[in-house]
Amino acid sequence: MEKTNIINISSKETSSLIYNWTFEHIEAVGLSDRITHILTSVCLLIAAFTVLFIINYIVLSIFKSTFIRIIKRTKSKWDDYLLENKGLDCLSLLIMTILAQQMLPPIFIGFPSLMNGLGKFLDILVIFAVYKLINALLKTVRDILRNTKAFIDKPLDSYLQVIQIFLFFIIGTLIFSILTGNSPWSFLVSLGAASAILMLVFKDTILGFVASIQVSANDSVRVGDWIEMPKYGVDGDVLQINLNNVKVQNFDKTVVTIPTYTLLSDSFKNYRGMQDSGGRRIKRSINIKISSIRYLSNEEIAELKKIQLLAPYIDKRQEEIEEYNALNKADRSTLVNGRNMTNVGLFRAYIVAYAKHHPDIHKNMTLMVRQLSPTEHGLPLELYMFTNGTAWAFFEDTMSDIFDHLFAAIKYFDLEVFELPASDDLRDALKPILTEISKSLKSEQVK
Structure with missing residues (x-):
């Protein structure tokens, strides 16, 4: 120039x-x-x-x-x-x-x-x-x-990522137009021809996008919810819901990442309903040794009436039993005739009364003590009730306090909790037999 x-x-x-x-x-x-x-x-x-x-x-x-x-x-x-x-x-x-x-x-x-x-x-x-x-x-x-x-509690990160993908698409189109000097429409036309390949490449992103929308629309999962998915080792609080994955912090402080679309393709348990209700369910059994279940005598019933929570129930129950036996002319010389009180029945009534008076048990939710089918491990008495709070530590403390009390109180009803024999039990049971055998062997040696 x-x-x-x-x-x-x-x-x-x-x-x-x-x-x-x-x-x-x-x-x-x-x-x-x-x-x-x-x-x-x-x-x-x-x-x-x-x-x-x-x-x-x-x-x-x-x-x-x-x-x-x-x-x-x-x-x-x-x-x-x-x-x-x-x-x-x-x-x-x-x-x-x-x-x-x-x-x-x-x-x-x-x-x-x-x-x-x-x-x-x-x-x-x-x-x-x-x-x-x-x-x-x-x-x-x-x-x-x-x-x-x-x-x-909305998956805002998913929405942000969708907008970012849209911006990337616009940037790519503009850069293509600048480098080639062609109109952006020519790029869009060629992109339409490769849509099948793009669908395959961005399959997980598309599935995650659809899942994020449905999860948000159905309000099935929110950030902060406690969810459980045993298949993926998930049992904790949702930290983040993204376009491609969901981050969950388990209670052992480990973080699990699962694809977002698994919230639609697989089942999971969300504890939000429990947390919103204000009560957490106790569902645990005490196995009663069946051989310890029996009828109670009048003297034993009088002794159990000293338990304040049980006295009103015993008085009411005695009136019903006496009225029924008198109406049906039951032969009271044999306890099996007519209706009688049992130690397990009174123990079950005591558990109900104790739970109703417990300050940490929810009074407006289901509260009952029921018998389950007897097994080789005894007769299960299941406590089915709800605590007043949903915090994990509070729930565990309340349940432990109740069962501590019941395990100590069961002896007053002359009942036994079923438990498999330990090595000490077997040694104590075999000790007299082994002693006799030892004496016999010594006497034979003397002769």
Whole structure:
């Protein structure tokens, strides 16, 4: 390119005047046109980077610090979230990229091919800077919504990821258009032909997206819910619901990650209903040794009437039994005739009375003590009731206190809790027999 051509072209724009002025001063040294063009571009490039560095320093050191002080003094939270998500950094990056886009291309007027490639590169950088700023704003909106009552349990991360995927698609289309110089519509047409491949590649993402929408619409799982999926080793609180996976922290503090679509394809247990009800179920049995179950004599009944919680029940029950036996003329010389009280029946009535008077047992929920089918381990008496709270520690403490008391009280009813014999029991049972055998052997030796 000759000097006269450069002057004619550069006179059309202010930036070209700067290039022309620099070119003339370097040319005065007596260098060739090519060397002059190279030195002109290098000098202007150094000057441009110096200006950008100064502007960047001013933006980061002065304006940003000023904004940070203002944000920390305000009571609103949205600006704090914007700062946490580096919104100011993304804005400064966008400003610097736009300035570079305006300053750098005129520097390479003497190199049209290089200027064209650099222009495309800077256009792509501007697109990425815009994306980072939009992404920071979206994260700020997410954090604001996450702290509102209406969205506190919604899978906001899934929605954010869907928008991010849409933004990636737009960015990819624009970058393709910049690099090829073709219209974005041509890219969309070719993309439609490859839709089957994209469906296969993004299968998990699509399934996760559908699952996130259905989970949110059906309100089946929320962040903070306690869920249980034994198949995947899940038993804990939901930490996060994303587009592709769900993070659950088990009670042993391990974190399990499962695909989001498994919430639709597999069954799981959600304890939210229990937590919202305010009561947690106790469902545990005491196995009674069947051979210890028997009728009670009048003297034994009189002794059990000393138990305050049981006395009203015994009085009422005695009246019903006497009325029934008198009406049916039952022969009371044999206890099996007519109706009688049993030690296990009174023990069951005592458990009900004890539970009804217990301050930590929910009185407005199901409360009963029932017999299950007898087994080789005795007769199970099952306690079915609910505690007043749902916290794990409270539930376990309450249940333990109740069974501590019942195991100690069962002896007053002349009942035995079934338990398999231990080694000490076998040794005690065999000890007399072994002693007799030992004596017999000694006597035989004497003879």
